[in-house]
Amino acid sequence: MSNRVEDVAAGAPWRLSQSVRRAAQTYFPGFAVAALIATSAAFLSEHYGAPATLLALLLGNSLSFLSESNTKTAAGIHLTSRNVLRIGVALLGARVSVEMVSELGAGLISLVGAAVVFTMLATSIVGRTAGMSWRLSLLTGGAVAICGASAAAALDAVLPRRGNRETDLTLTIVVITVLSTSAMIFYPMLAIWLQFDAHQAGVFIGGTIHDVAQVVGAGFSLSEETGEVATFVKMIRVSLLAPIMIATSIFSALLGADDGQKVRKLSQAIPGFVLAFALLAALRSLGLLPAIVADLTGEVSRWALLMALGAVGLRTPLKELATLRLSTMGLALLATGLLTTFVVTGLLWRRG
Secondary structure (H helix, E strand, C coil): CHHHHHHHHHHHHHHHHHHHHHHHHHHHHHHHHHHHHHHHHHHHHHHHCCCHHHHHHHHHHHCHHHHCCCCCCHHHHHHHHHHHHHHHHHHHHHHCCHHHHHCCCHHHHHHHHHHHHHHHHHHHHHHHHCCCCHHHHHHHHHHHHHHCHHHHHHHHHHCCCCCCHHHHHHHHHHHHHHHHHHHHHHHHHHHHHCCCCHHHHHHHHHHHCCCHHHHHHHHHHHCHHHHHHHHHHHHHHHHCHHHHHHHHHHHHHHHCCCCCCHHHHHHCCCCHHHHHHHHHHHHHHCCCCCHHHHHHHHHHHHHHHHHHHHHHHHCCCHHHHCCCCHHHHHHHHHHHHHHHHHHHHHHHHHHC
């Protein structure tokens, strides 16, 4: 008996190493391809100024044959597009702090929060009324209202999975990135035309432009004060990602379950990575997360999201981008217009 136990104990490390080796052989090739795409996208973005998220998607699209089921890279690409995406979203919480919200004041916080909720609800309703899927409508509304590609990726991770999931996410990010880049160019001119002061211009730019990078670019193109306020307001929108993800998870669970399943579904509605996001945000807000750890975690999150979006692009053949309809672009334009109108109206009303 003791000899048998010793044999089992002696064989355990060998079996473990075999499992690790098999997992590496299965997943590493696809993981490496996604990592290479993320690195290439970051390099091109740094040298040519294009958004890294869009570059990662398009580079992935151009290599989509690597995700076909008969390739060695398919399993790793699938793992990266799902699991690494969730890791990246969870680590985003380290970039969020309640202090950011408290310093701005209740009035402007309410304005920004109401604009986010209004834009998401209105976009979802209009999209469904126009015959588009509520999933794509919600992705579009969330990407416009919160933080562009990162919000789209985060919401995609908590929404029910469908066969065209990668296509929905890719189309949303492509459209939102184009609109965000356009806003970076034209919104500073609009702020000047509206005669906003530096503070108001910062709230306008931070409250309306989709992606963080474009907010920074537009804000600091006007003045340093405008850039700082714009970045701060943008972080408030980002901080709303956690409660909106939780609400979306619960809503999706209730929508997809009959009465007998609702209790069970609701208990499973909030994924672990969403809770991790909220936990990191709470630790950052309470001062329990050192700045160096928060910075490192944020950087890891950025790379994880780039890799995941590259993998999403790999799983979306270029021919599927041809399915981009005017209705998709129109919905994103409508959402952008709703958000901009809401924020501008609020600022003009406060100015009196």
